[in-house]
Amino acid sequence: MATSVTLTKIVKRYGEVEVIHGVDLEIVPGQFVVFVGPSGCGKSTLLRMIAGLEPISGGDMLIDGERMNQVPAARRGIAMVFQSYALYPHMSVYKNLAFGLETAGLKDAEIRPRVMRAAEILRIVPLLERKPKQLSGGQRQRVAIGRAIVREPRIFLFDEPLSNLDAELRVQMRVEIAKLHRELGNTMIYVTHDQVEAMTMADTIVVLNGGHVEQVGAPLDLYNAPRNKFVAGFIGSPKMNFLEARLEAVDGVGSALSVAGTRMILPRAVRATPGSSVQFGVRPEHISLSEADGLRLADLRVDLVEQLGGATMIYGTTADGQTLTVSLDGQQDVARGSTVTAHVDPRRVHIFLEDGAAG
């Protein structure tokens, strides 16, 4: 039976400085939860408080309903995979995996089958007699995960476990960790600053910024309905475009705005007073150059074209000097310096008010 984690008004202070400002979070048993956010936003700190490596300055942390604030790390039923792997360099892979079990006082006869099972899951059986320094980065990462598995914890914590691997290995390990989650079914909390990792692995994404939770939700919910400009800009790659706009009129079913010199009608009401300035957000992949796909947004002077093979990226400037990125499917023949017309589907447009909230 998988385990729930509940955070209520969690605060972290280092001396006078408060770095986590009252985080509330309910982690559903068995979910793969990803903490994502820019560097320094407090992802690691939050994770380390859950692990018991950092004292909690305020609020309550419950695991399966039991308050854990004062419980030492070892008794929280948690295993953690570190960014640096933190393997014991003087021990063989086998010893690294067995260390926690030996510490718990288990007999060799009980330890061996558990180590072997973890080693088989992670395909590191041939490496068991090696020392960590004789392993590649990916193999070390596997051992680190293996060390977490053998302890049969209630919850797995990962702090940027893939950031030391090359791009190809990262994709491969991403798939393996996701597979591991399906097989084990444990609650897992995973920290990353890479929103692609977050999108591909998570059941639930927690977007953190400056010690606050910005939004919690399923990957596609965050993508489709970001609650504010920060989440909109952070989730999705390439980044969402933001254009200065002015709300001209609102009625019960629609809104009219002027953006980049164009008047645009949206088929929904924007929660703002007419005349106020707003941000007009549209994802690069939701812009098209053909009239059939929506309303005309603006004429663009093409500054740069990137051919990615499967997609074509166009970086352009509107007549009033705002930059816009367009991502087109396939290989499109667009010349640098030419002028194209951007079209958008008004149902895929996001509006953000002056305080950043979605409107």
Next chain:
Amino acid sequence: MTARADASIDIAAGRANRSVLSRFWERNGAGYMFLVPWLIGFFGLTLGPALISLYLSFTNFDLLREPVWVGTANYVRMVTADPKFAASMRVTFSFVLFSVPLKLCFALLVAVALNRGMRGLPLYRAVFYLPSLLGASVAIAVLWRQLFAADGLVNMFLANFGIVGPSWISNPNYSLWTLIVLSVWQFGSPMIIFLAGLRQIPADMYEAASLDGASRWRQFYKITLPLLTPVIFFNAVVQTIEAFKAFTPAFIISGGTGGPINSTLFYTLYLYQEAFAYFRMGYASALAWVLVVIVALFTGFAFLTSKFWVHYDD
């Protein structure tokens, strides 16, 4: 015909040699010129005297007359007919055996305590290092004599508890121990090295171990100690050599006699007596070379066994 051909080959070879030499000099000459001061020092002050003393160890030499070759007589006398040699060996070995492990343990203990990230660490570091700077000096050895004398500070302190202490220094049962304590008190330099070694151990190693449920003590002997073995090894070798060479404190405390009843007759002190009290330079040289061999054996033994217990992470 053939003879002439051979000669011309010789000449050609000679010319080739010369040009190899001069090219070598062109390329490396400046470097060797820079080395000259060191070379003079090494050959004139280290290697030269060492070789001469090796030669003298096979002679009788009193500084006034020419050395007289006696073969291995000095070495034979040492092991067959010199009770003071045996006594000084016992003293020095006891000293090494007790002072080195005690000093290393103490240094490690203090280093671990200081490494707990306490406030004012630089101050403590300096305070604990101070004895090592002062310890080898004559002044401290003199002070030590006052401390452990019959009416010294130690006994004054013990008197508060109604204990009448002996004269630590003039009692052959305790005199060596005062020197061992003096040596342990100079734990500063191994401590600093231990501290540097402890700093090298990444914090996440301990975090992983604490998540694995390891207590502080288990973390210490399962993580800290093994990862510190290269530093422990280094300190052990250096301190052992230092201990074999110890001289000043014993000289001061016993007034150069090694007394009472030879109980502080360090090997080096005996060597000094033979050389500069009795002017038996040949015999003293032989003593010196025996010490060299003993230290070399110890160090060699340490290096040979190191692969079984020293963990190198390269």
